[in-house]
Amino acid sequence: MDYYCMLKKQLFLFVVVVFICPTASLFASIAETSHNLSATGSGTRVTDPSVTTCSLCHVPHGGQALDGKPLWAKAEPAAPVTYRLYGSGSTLSGTLINRPGASSLSCLSCHDGTIGLSATIKNGVTTTAAMTTTLPGGLSPTGAFQPTNVDPSTGYSPYIGTNLTNAHPIGFPFPAGGYGGGGGVPGISLTIVNGGTPDAHLHGGTDTKYPLFQSGGADIFECPTCHDPHLTPVAGQTKFLRARNALICQDCHNVK
Numbered sequence: 001m002d003y004y005c006m007l008k009k010q011l012f013l014f015v016v017v018v019f020i021c022p023t024a025s026l027f028a029s030i031a032e033t034s035h036n037l038s039a040t041g042s043g044t045r046v047t048d049p050s051v052t053t054c055s056l057c058h059v060p061h062g063g064q065a066l067d068g069k070p071l072w073a074k075a076e077p078a079a080p081v082t083y084r085l086y087g088s089g090s091t092l093s094g095t096l097i098n099r100p101g102a103s104s105l106s107c108l109s110c111h112d113g114t115i116g117l118s119a120t121i122k123n124g125v126t127t128t129a130a131m132t133t134t135l136p137g138g139l140s141p142t143g144a145f146q147p148t149n150v151d152p153s154t155g156y157s158p159y160i161g162t163n164l165t166n167a168h169p170i171g172f173p174f175p176a177g178g179y180g181g182g183g184g185v186p187g188i189s190l191t192i193v194n195g196g197t198p199d200a201h202l203h204g205g206t207d208t209k210y211p212l213f214q215s216g217g218a219d220i221f222e223c224p225t226c227h228d229p230h231l232t233p234v235a236g237q238t239k240f241l242r243a244r245n246a247l248i249c250q251d252c253h254n255v256k
């Protein structure tokens with residue numbers, strides 16, 4: 001096959017992938033995000049060119065298939081991590097905050113700074129790849145985010161840490177009956193759509209779907225409720241947020 005023919009074939013495949021498989025095109029664009037940790041990424045990334053775009057998070061064989069962690073590759077710390085919980089364990093309206101669930105732990109396994117970003121697990125074996133970063137402060141000796149990773153001009157930091165007391169509550173069940181028409185203390189007048197199923201979600205005013213994750217028969221609010229780790233940033237909608245930065249809070253807190 002000559003080069004032109006190969007190129008045509010690749011172009012054809014590209015057209016099929018981008019225009020016929022909308023889901024695939026969504027993921028193809030992860031390459032343009034800061035979650036492209038392969039050697040082609042622009043920020044924090046591995047140096048080994050054989051590491052694929054998806055493989056620090058997903059593995060096709062030998063991974064962990066847990067709810068909220070599809071075909072999961074990322075290794076978690078060997079010893080259980082203790083998180084300090086929002087509101088010492090409850091919100092203003094008395095909702096009990098639990099230890100982060102599987103979906104949040106998938107994010108925290110990179111963002112809490114306790115374990116290397118490139119530590120992956122396959123068939124029970126943990127391996128790590130060498131990494132480089134443009135972040136101030138650099139990565140820790142084990143390749144983890146550090147508290148010093150703060151952009152001095154914007155305050156941006158990918159280090160969330162283990163102290164979650166200063167972050168939006170996660171790891172709690174969204175009340176089955178909602179907070180009532182007046183929205184109760186959090187000012188939220190929404191009820192769960194398709195509760196108790198893998199499609200459980202909140203439907204925000206901007207028509208955005210905020211997934212809730214099943215655990216112990218309840219629909220749990222976790223990090224990926226607000227963030228989709230694959231989303232390409234566009235003007236006004238960055239940081240993997242499911243809705244525009246300016247609108248996301250009122251999308252749920254709709255009577256505040």
Ligand code: HEC
Pocket residue numbers: 027028030035036037053054055056057058068069070103106107224227228229230
């Ligand atoms: C930085 C980590 C990360 C990377 C890189 C990543 N994913 Fe994901 N992916 C996740 C997490 C976390 C979830 C589960 C949370 C969710 O459903 O949004 C997920 C869910 C999924 C799902 C199932 C849920 C859905 O939204 O349909 C698919 C399919 C998927 N990823 C494919 C991919 C592919 C293909 C790539 C590479 C092009 C990729 N992911 C790269 C973290 C990642």
Ligand code: HEC
Pocket residue numbers: 034035037043044056057074106107108109110111117118133134135158223224227228229233238239240
């Ligand atoms: C494999 C490690 C890994 C996992 C797993 C991971 N992240 Fe990240 N995340 C990163 C890296 C690396 C960056 C970019 C750091 C930098 O600025 O160089 C990042 C950046 C981000 C940012 C900032 C994006 C921006 O545009 O400024 C957000 C938000 C984020 N991650 C949320 C999440 C959430 C939510 C999850 C779970 C659904 C998650 N991440 C899972 C490694 C990971």
Ligand code: HEC
Pocket residue numbers: 104107108111155156157158159160167168169170222223224225226227239241248
């Ligand atoms: C209620 C929605 C919501 C939840 C839940 C949530 N986030 Fe965020 N997150 C945001 C918003 C909004 C921003 C953008 C803040 C900004 O631009 O200052 C953000 C920003 C970030 C950033 C970038 C930090 C920065 O300095 O800009 C990271 C990393 C991140 N989130 C990770 C997480 C992780 C990990 C979890 C779970 C422990 C989580 N988020 C849960 C809404 C949420």
Ligand code: HEC
Pocket residue numbers: 087090091092093094095168169174185186188202210221225226248249250251252253
């Ligand atoms: C996907 C829905 C959703 C989004 C988006 C969202 N929240 Fe929330 N928020 C909640 C829920 C649910 C609670 C917990 C209410 C409870 O049960 O007590 C909450 C709680 C809070 C609380 C009160 C915590 C307490 O102690 O009661 C504040 C303040 C808050 N959110 C602010 C924000 C801000 C600011 C944003 C935007 C960055 C935001 N929320 C985005 C759903 C959301």
